[in-house]
Structures are given as structure tokens and as C-alpha cells.
Amino acid sequence: MSWIELEGIFSLIGIYAILAVSLNMICGVTGLLQLGHAGFFALGAYAAGLISIYWTIPELGFFNLFISMAAAMIVAAIAAFLIGIPCLRLKGDYLAIATLGFGEIIRLSLLNITFPGGKMFPEEEIGGSLGINFTEFPEDLWPKFPDYSAQYASLPVILIVLLVTYVIMRNIKFSSIGRAFMCIKEDEIAAQAMGINISRFKILSFMISAAFGGLAGALFFHKELAVSPGSFTLMCSIEILLMVVLGGLGSFTGSIIGAVILGVLPTVFSYFHAGEYKQIFYAFMLIILIRIAPDGILGMNELPVFLKKRRKTNE
Amino acid sequence: MNEFCFYLLTGICIGAIYALIALGYTLVYGIIKLINFAHGEFYMLGAYAGFGVYCMLPENMSPWVSIPVILLASGIAGALIAVFTEVIAYKPIRKNGRLAALLTAIGVSFLLQNTASFVNNASPLQYDTSKTGSIGEICQHPLGDTGIKLIQFHFIWFSALLTLILWAIVKYTNFGRAMRAVSQDPDAAALMGININSIIRKTFALGGFMAGVAGSLIAFQSIITPIMGFMPGLKAFIAAVIGGIGSIPGAFLGGFIIGIIENIVVWFGIPSGYKDIASFIVLILALIIRPQGILGKKIKEKV
Amino acid sequence: MNKSVTDIKKEFKHFFAEKISKSFGGLKAVQNFELELDSGEIVGLIGPNGAGKTTIFNLITGMETPDTGSIYFNREYITNLPPHKISHCGIARTFQNIRLLEHLTVLDNIKVAYHNHIKYNLLHASFRLPAFFRTEREITEKSMQFIELFNLNKNAAELASALPYGKRRMLEIARALATEATLILLDEPAAGLNPNETEELVKLIKLIRDKFHVTILLIEHDMKLVMNLCERIIVLNFGKMIAQGTPLEIKNNPAVIEAYLGTENRKYKNAEN
Numbered sequence: 001m002s003w004i005e006l007e008g009i010f011s012l013i014g015i016y017a018i019l020a021v022s023l024n025m026i027c028g029v030t031g032l033l034q035l036g037h038a039g040f041f042a043l044g045a046y047a048a049g050l051i052s053i054y055w056t057i058p059e060l061g062f063f064n065l066f067i068s069m070a071a072a073m074i075v076a077a078i079a080a081f082l083i084g085i086p087c088l089r090l091k092g093d094y095l096a097i098a099t100l101g102f103g104e105i106i107r108l109s110l111l112n113i114t115f116p117g118g119k120m121f122p123e124e125e126i127g128g129s130l131g132i133n134f135t136e137f138p139e140d141l142w143p144k145f146p147d148y149s150a151q152y153a154s155l156p157v158i159l160i161v162l163l164v165t166y167v168i169m170r171n172i173k174f175s176s177i178g179r180a181f182m183c184i185k186e187d188e189i190a191a192q193a194m195g196i197n198i199s200r201f202k203i204l205s206f207m208i209s210a211a212f213g214g215l216a217g218a219l220f221f222h223k224e225l226a227v228s229p230g231s232f233t234l235m236c237s238i239e240i241l242l243m244v245v246l247g248g249l250g251s252f253t254g255s256i257i258g259a260v261i262l263g264v265l266p267t268v269f270s271y272f273h274a275g276e277y278k279q280i281f282y283a284f285m286l287i288i289l290i291r292i293a294p295d296g297i298l299g300m301n302e303l304p305v306f307l308k309k310r311r312k313t314n315e
Numbered sequence: 316m317n318e319f320c321f322y323l324l325t326g327i328c329i330g331a332i333y334a335l336i337a338l339g340y341t342l343v344y345g346i347i348k349l350i351n352f353a354h355g356e357f358y359m360l361g362a363y364a365g366f367g368v369y370c371m372l373p374e375n376m377s378p379w380v381s382i383p384v385i386l387l388a389s390g391i392a393g394a395l396i397a398v399f400t401e402v403i404a405y406k407p408i409r410k411n412g413r414l415a416a417l418l419t420a421i422g423v424s425f426l427l428q429n430t431a432s433f434v435n436n437a438s439p440l441q442y443d444t445s446k447t448g449s450i451g452e453i454c455q456h457p458l459g460d461t462g463i464k465l466i467q468f469h470f471i472w473f474s475a476l477l478t479l480i481l482w483a484i485v486k487y488t489n490f491g492r493a494m495r496a497v498s499q500d501p502d503a504a505a506l507m508g509i510n511i512n513s514i515i516r517k518t519f520a521l522g523g524f525m526a527g528v529a530g531s532l533i534a535f536q537s538i539i540t541p542i543m544g545f546m547p548g549l550k551a552f553i554a555a556v557i558g559g560i561g562s563i564p565g566a567f568l569g570g571f572i573i574g575i576i577e578n579i580v581v582w583f584g585i586p587s588g589y590k591d592i593a594s595f596i597v598l599i600l601a602l603i604i605r606p607q608g609i610l611g612k613k614i615k616e617k618v
Numbered sequence: 619m620n621k622s623v624t625d626i627k628k629e630f631k632h633f634f635a636e637k638i639s640k641s642f643g644g645l646k647a648v649q650n651f652e653l654e655l656d657s658g659e660i661v662g663l664i665g666p667n668g669a670g671k672t673t674i675f676n677l678i679t680g681m682e683t684p685d686t687g688s689i690y691f692n693r694e695y696i697t698n699l700p701p702h703k704i705s706h707c708g709i710a711r712t713f714q715n716i717r718l719l720e721h722l723t724v725l726d727n728i729k730v731a732y733h734n735h736i737k738y739n740l741l742h743a744s745f746r747l748p749a750f751f752r753t754e755r756e757i758t759e760k761s762m763q764f765i766e767l768f769n770l771n772k773n774a775a776e777l778a779s780a781l782p783y784g785k786r787r788m789l790e791i792a793r794a795l796a797t798e799a800t801l802i803l804l805d806e807p808a809a810g811l812n813p814n815e816t817e818e819l820v821k822l823i824k825l826i827r828d829k830f831h832v833t834i835l836l837i838e839h840d841m842k843l844v845m846n847l848c849e850r851i852i853v854l855n856f857g858k859m860i861a862q863g864t865p866l867e868i869k870n871n872p873a874v875i876e877a878y879l880g881t882e883n884r885k886y887k888n889a890e891n
Binding site: 090285294 | 350404407408411413414415417418419421422423424425426429430549552553556586588589591592595596598599602603606
């Protein structure tokens with residue numbers, strides 16, 4: 001296998017890891033089952049794509065990535081706010097279905113909406129079922145936009161963003177905000193009795209989770225340079241959830257481990273020419289995992305545990 | 316026939332199907348508080364089973380005989396698969412909590428979908444429409460100039476009939492009484508000598524039967540694919556929720572509401588690509604305005 | 619210029635509930651209940667099961683809203699506030715069936731109580747700015763004080779789910795106290811405790827009141843504890859207050875005796891005849 005292929009696989013795993021880590025904040029730490037994460041992934045990717053078309057500054061080159069990432073996070077966070085207000089007062093199964101509904105609404109909307117092509121695709125409409133596609137960029141436009149053939153999101157970039165995401169999420173978890181989230185997960189009534197405004201914190205958790213999901217979307221766009229609604233299905237949301245459950249609901253380290261395991265699986269399957277069996281395997285895995293290891297690999301613990309202990313003795 | 320009536324009628328006909336599927340959701344949720352994500356797959360597998368039986372029937376059999384046979388077979392297939400799923404996948408994790416149940420149901424759903432895709436390599440199956448007098452052909456006969464097919468119209472009374480029978484079972488038989496007891500308080504029901512596991516299995520069977528029958532009804536005049544259960548399943552769930560989850564008349568009502576709304580939306584001029592979104596929006600509105608549904612009851616948590 | 623008695627109460631009492639009522643459907647759970655508490659009092663609320671005691675707690679803490687009446691705390695009108703705002707005002711409670719955060723450590727359980735007093739926000743937490751470390755150190759110190767006071771040192775790093783029953787009660791009370799509330803509602807704190815533990819509890823509650831200057835309102839069925847601990851007792855039956863007074867007065871109050879022992883006395887008298 002060539003280095004380029006490997007880099008592609010690892011990059012994708014890195015993006016999945018960011019998705020899993022972000023989903024873990026709302027599902028694992030705050031205990032709210034959310035089945036629409038692919039929606040925020042999609043919003044982030046499309047935000048990045050559209051920003052790249054309309055508002056990119058060629059002189060900045062690589063740093064356009066930061067503009068994309070910021071836009072993606074903001075769009076996703078706003079969407080989470082709007083979705084969260086009606087949905088987060090629902091309990092358990094109903095919340096799951098409502099978020100699933102929104103995930104589908106986002107996907108179906110992106111499937112049907114088209115955007116003006118702007119200066120990059122003049123007189124064309126982009127979007128719809130073909131999505132945003134830079135790889136079929138007309139050659140004669142390249143001299144005007146030299147950097148758009150470049151994939152800004154290379155493997156080192158993705159890994160750095162993953163690291164930053166992981167550190168921030170961990171920091172939040174081990175703070176009073178994280179404790180408030182966990183309190184909501186354990187017992188909402190006790191949480192209220194201790195002064196926690198559950199609505200506000202649920203939305204906060206949702207927005208944080210969505211923002212980093214959107215961030216993953218931006219990276220996805222800048223890696224693939226092409227996104228279409230077909231990548232953001234319910235199955236995608238469920239794969240991410242599976243990664244989180246596998247690693248342990250509540251453990252960010254576990255989410256990364258889960259992403260790695262499930263990220264290499266498709267490669268393993270295609271190596272054995274058993275690609276069609278991948279989905280069946282996932283389904284089996286979901287069913288069996290819940291039975292034999294409901295807490296996942298790490299439960300709610302983070303690694304390295306020794307870091308945490310050292311911090312405790314410092315205090 | 317003006318456009319509005321066409322969409323309205325189409326909506327009512329498909330609503331009848333949603334109602335049948337919704338009944339299964341509401342029964343299962345009522346009894347073990349589980350959203351059986353895989354329920355849409357019972358509908359799909361019922362359609363496949365019906366088609367399988369159709370292929371085994373003699374070619375010159377009168378549709379008056381073959382259709383009931385196929386429907387019965389689909390229902391039984393749906394019931395069997397439902398019971399199988401319950402015993403193998405849901406019962407072992409009954410004590411594990413809601414998340415476990417939901418994830419398992421999702422897993423079962425995808426498992427069943429993928430299993431079905433091995434049939435005919437996931438290419439759509441269809442009842443042969445070329446031969447005059449065959450099921451496929453007569454099910455394409457239109458109902459006058461309304462624009463809908465005659466058989467779609469039959470969905471309505473058939474669905475109402477099955478719902479009525481189901482309602483009578485729940486209200487007037489011992490089995491129905493036992494079902495209601497288990498849904499109210501499983502422990503107390505067990506102490507009264509009710510075999511909970513048996514009642515749960517039979518409930519799944521009933522729901523699966525309805526879904527399987529619905530599958531073949533649709534299959535007669537449409538196509539059969541492995542993913543045909545996904546959207547109708549979700550919409551039927553939405554129907555059960557807005558009607559009042561746990562309520563049989565509620566599920567019946569909800570089915571028609573969803574069917575009508577999603578078609579009226581098209582009449583309003585919204586492109587049909589957005590049709591599915593309408594149901595989700597209705598769901599979210601319902602969950603905000605009246606989460607217990609039209610005919611459901613509110614449950615408060617005791618502090 | 620002329621202030622009514624009620625106005626005076628609103629201004630000077632630590633806590634004042636004026637004619638609160640609550641019905642659930644047709645059931646009148648609480649009827650025209652009035653309660654006043656002075657700062658530093660230990661008051662008991664007793665009555666048969668179903669008398670409405672926990673409902674009153676729920677009304678005070680905002681879990682339910684009263685149909686009629688008003689509630690004042692520290693001169694503030696708190697009647698319709700949601701539970702988390704009531705917590706901010708300085709009222710804390712424990713629950714009849716203990717609500718601990720099972721998957722968190724004992725120390726974390728107490729740290730959560732400081733939620734109202736956190737002096738940093740999301741930004742500080744995410745990037746570990748100095749304000750975060752400062753506040754966390756403060757919280758840990760304060761939490762450890764409570765852990766010492768409630769004898770939970772050996773359990774500080776354990777998960778709450780691992781605690782024995784007596785310590786679970788202690789932890790819940792510690793948590794309520796750690797919110798730095800000035801009014802603490804204890805819902806059957808002695809339930810499930812043996813006589814030794816109950817005696818320890820009496821001493822502890824008196825210590826808490828003396829050391830932290832809090833007002834305590836408690837629901838209890840254990841009469842020995844109530845008589846030993848409470849300076850004033852309110853008796854509730856069918857949602858109405860039927861008696862109020864010192865422990866001695868309540869012990870000899872015929873209405874109270876009837877409410878608790880009524881039918882048995884009558885049976886006994888009839889048997890004698």
C-alpha cells in the first residue's frame with residue numbers, strides 16, 4: 001500500500017476521531033443520546049466549501065483553512081442552538097428520534113438546495129445531489145485560484161486539530177462545567193437542586209459537541225475537496241456513535257480508540273475482499289457490544305490515568 | 316378530479332399503511348417502552364416473504380385466492396421475525412437500559428436490511444405486471460379517474476378492519492387484558508401469574524404481523540427493495556408518537572395524519588424532494604406542543 | 619404606614635410561606651399552609667404518610683408551583699422561581715430516596731455543590747487559564763473541609779455508588795451544606811439509620827446549625843430524633859397544619875395524638891366497652 005493511500009486512511013481516521021470525541025461530549029458526558037451528528041458534520045463541510053467559494057483570500061493561502069474552520073464551527077454551533085431549543089427538553093428515546101429527524105432534515109435539505117456558483121463556478125449552480133466539488137475544477141480557472149487544488153487538510157494538520165480538540169474536551173470534562181454535564185447525566189433533579197440550569201447546560205454541551213463536529217466537517221472538505229449529501233447519512237451518525245460506545249461513553253480517549261478501530265475496519269474488509277459484509281459486521285458488532293461490554297473499552301476513564309493523579313496531588 | 320382531492324386521497328391511502336405499521340410500534344412501546352427501530356424491517360421482510368410465496372404459487376391461481384394467501388404469509392413472516400428478534404436481541408438486554416435497547420434495535424435494523432440485500436443482489440423485485448389477470452397487473456388498475464390505483468383504495472378499509480380486530484383483542488380478550496397489565500406494571504403482572512415473556516413475544520408477533528401484511532400490500536403495486544422499510548418505518552413511528560404512543564386508536568389516527576400531511580405538502584407546491592422533511596417537522600412540532608400525542612396520557616416523574 | 623403582620627413577616631422572617639395550596643387533579647395535597655422560619659431555627663415537619671410534607675418541600679424548592687399563596691425568602695419573592703434559581707437564593711435540600719451522583723467520586727459529588735460559586739467560565743476551563751486553577755484549588759479545599767466534617771475522608775476518592783447507606787445520607791447532607799445555602803431542607807435524614815447513627819445525626823445537625831448559621835427544616839418520622847432536635851414542630855395531616863408548637867406541646871396535643879394514633883385509641887376504647 002502506498003504512502004498516499006495510508007495517509008488518506010489515517011487522515012480519515014483522524015477526522016472520525018474528532019467526530020467521535022465531539023459526539024462523546026453530548027452523549028457520553030452529558031448523557032443525551034444524539035443521532036444527528038452527521039448533520040453537523042455536513043453543515044461544517046458545506047460551510048467550509050461555500051466559504052472557499054465566496055470568501056477565500058488567495059493571498060492567505062494555507063491560512064484560509066482557519067477561516068473555513070471558524071465558519072464551520074460557528075454555523076454548526078448556531079444550528080445546534082436552534083435545534084437544541086425545541087429538542088433538548090425531550091427525554092431519552094424522543095430526543096434520539098428528534099435529533100435523528102434533524103439530521104435527516106439537514107441531509108435532505110442539502111440534497112435539494114442549490115447555491116450560486118460565485119466567481120469560481122460562474123453561471124453554474126452548485127449543491128444539490130452533486131454537492132460541492134473542487135476536484136472537477138475547470139483547468140482554465142486554475143491560474144486565478146492557484147491554491148484551490150491544494151488540500152490544506154493534510155495528515156499533520158488533522159492530527160494537530162485532533163490533539164487540540166482532545167485537550168479542550170478533556171479540560172472541559174475535568175472542570176465545573178464538565179461536572180455540571182455529568183450531574184445532568186446522573187440525576188437531573190439533583191442537578192437542579194444544586195443550582196444547575198439544565199436547559200442552558202444541555203444546550204451548551206450540544207453546541208460544543210456540534211461546533212467540533214462542524215470542525216471535522218471543514219477538515220473533511222479540505223481533505224477531499226468534494227462533499228455531497230451522500231456522505232452524511234444516518235448510517236454515518238450511527239458509525240460515529242458506535243465508535244463512542246466502543247471506546248466507552250464518557251471517555252474521550254476511548255472515543256479516539258474507537259475511531260481508530262472502526263476506521264481501519266473498512267481497509268481490513270477490502271483487503272479480504274469482503275467489502276459487502278462491512279455493514280453486516282457493524283450491525284452485529286453493535287448488538288453484541290451492547291450485550292457483553294456495555295461500558296466499552298475504557299468506561300468513563302481517560303488515559304493516561306497517571307496524569308490525572310499527578311494533578312490531584314498538586315492541588 | 317381536482318388536484319387537491321388527488322393528493323388528499325393518496326395521503327389517506329398511504330396513511331392506512333402507515334397506520335398498520337404504527338400499530339406495531341405503539342404495541343411494542345406500550346409494553347416494554349422500547350422504540351423498535353427495526354420495525355420497519357418487519358414490513359420489508361413481510362414484502363419479501365410474500366413475494367417468495369407468490370413465486371411458489373401456481374401461475375393460474377385466481378387472485379381472489381392468492382392475494383389472501385400472500386397476505387397471510389407476509390403477516391406470519393413478519394410475526395416470526397419479530398418474535399425471533401425479540402428473543403435473540405431484545406430480551407437479553409432488557410435490563411440494560413434505554414440506550415442499550417435503542418442501539419440494539421438500530422443494529423438489528425441494519426442487520427435485517429443487509430441480510431435482505433443478498434436477495435436478488437439488492438435489485439428491486441416487482442410483481443409481474445405484464446400478464447393480464449396476475450396480481451401485479453390487476454393491482455395497477457386505476458380507480459376511475461382519481462389518479463390512484465384501485466388497490467390503494469382497498470388499503471383503507473383493510474387497515475381499518477385489522478385495527479378494529481386488534482383493538483377488540485386488546486380490549487375484550489384475556490390476552491389483551493394481560494397485555495395491558497404488563498404495560499402498566501410488569502412486576503405486578505408477574506405476581507398475578509402472567510407469563511411476561513410470553514405476553515411480550517405475542518405482542519411482538521401481533522405488531523410484526525400487521526407490519527408484514529402492510530409490506531405486501533405496498534409490494535403488490537410498487538417495488539420491493541431492502542431499504543423500503545426505513546422511511547415508512549420512521550414515518551410510522553412519527554405517526555405513533557403524534558397519535559399518542561401506547562394508544563391503538565392514536566396510532567391509527569396518527570398514520571392518516573402523517574399520510575395526509577406529507578401529500579398535502581406536495582400539493583402546496585413544495586418540491587417532492589422535501590416531502591420526507593414534512594413528517595419530521597410535524598414530529599418535532601408535536602414533541603414540543605404535545606409530547607404525549609393526541610390520544611396519549613401524560614406521565615410525571617415522582618420526586 | 620400601618621404594616622400588616624404579614625408584611626412584617628415578609629420583611630423580617632428568614633423564610634415565610636403564606637397560605638400556599640397545591641392540588642393534583644382532584645386531590646388537595648396542600649391546603650392553605652403557612653410556615654415561618656427565623657434564622658437559625660431547627661424546625662420539624664411531621665405527619666402521617668401522604669400528609670403532604672414532601673409536596674411542601676417541592677413547593678418551596680420550585681419543583682412544583684403552588685396554585686395559590688406566596689413564598690418569601692430573605693425578603694425575596696421566590697414563589698414561581700425554577701429550582702436552580704431557588705438554589706441560587708440559598709435554599710438547599712436532600713431527597714427522600716437519596717439522589718447521589720453514583721458514577722462520580724465522593725469528592726466530585728461535593729464539588730458539584732459549588733456550582734453557584736464558580737468564578738470561571740468555559741474559556742478559562744477549556745484553556746486552563748489561571749482563574750481556573752485558582753478557583754479549583756479553592757473548591758477542593760472547601761470540599762475537603764466538608765469531607766472531614768462528615769467523616770468521609772477514607773471515601774473521598776471512591777465512587778458514590780460504593781458507599782454504605784449511612785455514609786450516603788451523610789454525603790447528601792454534606793452536599794446540601796456545601797452549596798453555602800442558608801436554609802436547608804432535610805427530607806427524612808434519619809430513614810434507615812440505626813439508633814446510634816441517629817444520635818450522631820442529631821449531634822451533627824446541631825453542630826451544623828451552630829457552625830454555619832443555617833436554618834433547618836426537616837421532615838422526619840423518627841419521633842425520638844424530632845423531639846430531641848427540633849425547637850419547634852409543625853404537624854401536618856391531609857395537607858393542612860393541625861398543630862404547631864414546642865416538642866412538649868406537640869406530644870400532649872390531642873389533635874396530634876388523634877392523627878397518629880386515633881383509630882387505635884378508638885378501637886381500644888370500643889374493645890373495653
